Amino acid sequence: xxxxxxxxxxxxxxxxxxxxxxxxxxxxxxxxxxxxxxxxxxxxxxxxxxxxxxxxxxxxxxxxxxxxxxxxxxxxxxxxxxxxxxxxxxxxxxxxxxxxxxxxxxxxxxxxxxxxxxxxxxxxxxxxxxxxxxxxxxxxxxxxxxxxxxxxxxxxxxxxxxxxxxxxxxxxxxxxxxxxxxxxxxxxxxxxxxxxxxxxxxxxxxxxxxxxxxxxxxxxxxxxxxxxxxxxxxxxxxxxxxxxxxxxxxx
Amino acid sequence: xxxxxxxxxxxxxxxxxxxxxxxxxxxxxxxxxxxxxxxxxxxxxxxxxxxxxxxxxxxxxxxxxxxxxxxxxxxxxxxxxxxxxxxxxxxxxxxxxxxxxxxxxxxxxxxxxxxxxxxxxxxxxxxxxxxxxxxxxxxxxxxxxxxxxxxxxxxxxxxxxxxxxxxxxxxxxxxxxxxxxxxxxxxxxxxxxxxxxxxxxxxxxxxxxxxxxxxxxxxxxxxxxxxxxxxxxxxxxxxxxxxxxxxxxxxxxxxxxxxxxxxxxxxxxxxxxxxxxxxxxxxxxxxxxxxxxxxxxxxxxxx
Numbered sequence: 249x250x251x252x253x254x255x256x257x258x259x260x261x262x263x264x265x266x267x268x269x270x271x272x273x274x275x276x277x278x279x280x281x282x283x284x285x286x287x288x289x290x291x292x293x294x295x296x297x298x299x300x301x302x303x304x305x306x307x308x309x310x311x312x313x314x315x316x317x318x319x320x321x322x323x324x325x326x327x328x329x330x331x332x333x334x335x336x337x338x339x340x341x342x343x344x345x346x347x348x349x350x351x352x353x354x355x356x357x358x359x360x361x362x363x364x365x366x367x368x369x370x371x372x373x374x375x376x377x378x379x380x381x382x383x384x385x386x387x388x389x390x391x392x393x394x395x396x397x398x399x400x401x402x403x404x405x406x407x408x409x410x411x412x413x414x415x416x417x418x419x420x421x422x423x424x425x426x427x428x429x430x431x432x433x434x435x436x437x438x439x440x441x442x443x444x445x446x447x448x449x450x451x452x453x454x455x456x457x458x459x460x461x462x463x464x465x466x467x468x469x470x471x472x473x474x475x476x477x478x479x480x481x482x483x484x485x486x487x488x489x490x491x492x493x494x495x496x497x498x499x
Numbered sequence: 500x501x502x503x504x505x506x507x508x509x510x511x512x513x514x515x516x517x518x519x520x521x522x523x524x525x526x527x528x529x530x531x532x533x534x535x536x537x538x539x540x541x542x543x544x545x546x547x548x549x550x551x552x553x554x555x556x557x558x559x560x561x562x563x564x565x566x567x568x569x570x571x572x573x574x575x576x577x578x579x580x581x582x583x584x585x586x587x588x589x590x591x592x593x594x595x596x597x598x599x600x601x602x603x604x605x606x607x608x609x610x611x612x613x614x615x616x617x618x619x620x621x622x623x624x625x626x627x628x629x630x631x632x633x634x635x636x637x638x639x640x641x642x643x644x645x646x647x648x649x650x651x652x653x654x655x656x657x658x659x660x661x662x663x664x665x666x667x668x669x670x671x672x673x674x675x676x677x678x679x680x681x682x683x684x685x686x687x688x689x690x691x692x693x694x695x696x697x698x699x700x701x702x703x704x705x706x707x708x709x710x711x712x713x714x715x716x717x718x719x720x721x722x723x724x725x726x727x728x729x730x731x732x733x734x735x736x737x738x739x740x741x742x743x744x745x746x747x748x749x750x751x752x753x754x755x756x757x758x759x760x761x762x763x764x765x766x767x768x769x770x771x772x773x774x775x776x777x778x779x780x781x782x783x784x785x786x787x788x789x790x791x792x793x794x795x796x797x798x799x800x801x802x
Contacts, residue, residue, distance in 0.1 A: 297712075320716070320717070323711070323714040323715060323716045324714065325714075326711070326712065326713065326714035327713070327714035331712055337705070337708065337709050337712065338709075339705075339706050339709055341515075350709075350710070350713055350715075351713045351714060351715075353508070354713075354714070354715050354716075354719050356501060356504060398713065402714075
């Protein structure tokens with residue numbers, strides 16, 4: 249699904265962000281990307297959804313070289329990739345519904361369908377009751393869940409998260425991670441950048457470690473499932489651990 | 500998203516944008532209103548002046564007065580020359596008797612003066628109605644008039660075309676200056692609107708980044724800003740048209756009795772001209788938005 253062939257990124261200042269990255273991420277895989285600040289995590293993610301282009305090498309997403317996608321066609325690539333950031337990037341003057349329903353609206357769905365898909369996405373993150381709220385009325389965890397709902401609205405094949413738990417406390421971080429695991433269980437490829445080793449070790453999926461722009465380690469997944477005792481207070485996680493979710497029986 | 504849905508969205512977002520930065524938006528609207536008001540006023544004055552000149556030209560007299568010693572064959576020869584003149588449409592012989600009757604009719608109180616002097620009072624003349632003389636032929640016409648004035652037996656040639664041509668030259672000058680002034684003012688308006696739209700796009704830079712992130716096209720991202728510029732321009736145009744109408748209604752009745760001012764304010768702009776004035780505001784606003792939304796100005800983190 250995602251392939252990097254000798255990808256390097258050097259900024260005009262001469263600073264090297266990535267250096268000769270080769271990797272392959274299969275469809276439906278959950279992959280952590282970790283490393284110290286400045287290791288190149290964010291740059292690597294930006295290259296996947298074509299916010300930046302590599303200085304050398306090629307990146308294939310679904311067999312397509314993203315660096316060669318014409319500028320006018322980038323929006324169509326991005327509609328297949330959900331992106332979640334540490335700082336949520338919600339539009340403060342718009343309601344939760346309007347934030348989440350933005351893509352359905354530009355895709356031309358009528359108001360009724362916009363509401364239905366937005367409701368469904370918000371229900372998945374447990375915020376369907378906050379559709380009329382504004383971001384300023386939400387907690388940090390709720391804001392991040394709205395951002396996740398927005399990223400999920402178009403059922404993306406790939407979900408990219410750049411330090412999505414960076415602004416959240418431990419409990420909220422776990423809650424958010426398990427939302428991603430929930431999404432992953434539905435077949436979405438997830439790239440999750442974080443420097444939180446505890447969080448990574450507790451989940452046990454594949455881990456790509458970057459150091460000074462180089463791929464220092466590629467640890468394969470150790471677990472097929474995550475332990476239910478990790479955050480038993482989150483109903484979705486408990487349900488997932490037992491093989492059942494509100495989307496159906498996964499066992 | 501259908502085109503109509505997109506238009507509705509752009510309009511709504513543009514209105515929100517205007518409301519969000521209401522003071523700077525008002526500044527842009529007022530700038531374009533002043534520019535269009537002055538441009539419209541110039542258009543109004545030049546249109547009225549042009550119409551007046553056209554009327555004067557239609558009524559312009561071309562009279563050739565003959566010397567008293569010209570005999571009948573001499574008059575006939577001159578009459579033939581005038582009748583076959585390049586610009587003559589119609590020619591009428593005015594005898595001293597006819598001239599006297601006209602004078603008495605026009606100035607009854609002075610009739611005695613003419614009567615005292617008998618046949619000698621007024622000369623024989625030819626009155627010609629001329630065709631419209633194209634500007635390119637004016638120099639040839641002037642040469643013809645000079646040639647006529649030099650002919651034996653011609654006492655005087657009274658050609659209104661002389662001063663009408665001078666007024667037309669003045670009119671062209673006023674129009675040229677008007678266009679230059681309007682261009683400068685509209686340039687300033689476009690610049691102001693461009694600045695306001697750039698400011699709005701700066702205020703919305705994070706939203707723009709989010710829009711790009713979720714896959715919004717440039718059309719969708721830029722549409723509201725284009726509409727904001729168009730709205731500012733249209734509102735400025737409407738304000739200018741309204742102010743122009745108000746000033747005209749106030750001034751026109753007061754100057755109606757004045758020959759020059761009355762002529763300059765004889766008629767208001769036509770509905771088509773008013774619509775064009777407002778539309779011009781919209782075009783100027785759109786131009787300002789296009790100018791401000793260069794790719795650089797919208798490129799923000801996330802884009």
